[in-house]
Amino acid sequence: MLLTIPQTREFLGGVSESFVYGLIADGDLPTVDIARRSARKSKTRIPRKALEEWLESRTTTPKKNRKNGGVPR
Numbered sequence: 001m002l003l004t005i006p007q008t009r010e011f012l013g014g015v016s017e018s019f020v021y022g023l024i025a026d027g028d029l030p031t032v033d034i035a036r037r038s039a040r041k042s043k044t045r046i047p048r049k050a051l052e053e054w055l056e057s058r059t060t061t062p063k064k065n066r067k068n069g070g071v072p073r
Contacts, residue, residue, distance in 0.1 A: 002032060002045035011051060020046075029054055 003011060008020050008029075023029045030050050035043040 001048040002034070003048050003051065004045060008046050008051060011048075012055075023054075 005017055005020055009015055009017060012020070020029075024031055024044075024046075029046055032045045032047060033042045034045055035041065
């Protein structure tokens with residue numbers, strides 16, 4: 001499934017469009033241009049699987065707190 005920029009924003013919790021374009025510019029998110037070669041404007045889409053993989057790579061596990069018996073606050 002391919003997501004538009006607005007769909008990607010919502011998937012990421014309502015971040016700004018510039019944040020999404022920054023991820024693309026930095027090479028963090030791959031894109032697919034679905035426009036015809038003769039089109040004047042691109043139609044950028046982001047593969048949902050790539051977005052999910054990026055999120056998974058950014059997910060951290062809370063470290064155990066020794067003072068409270070390992071229970072995260």
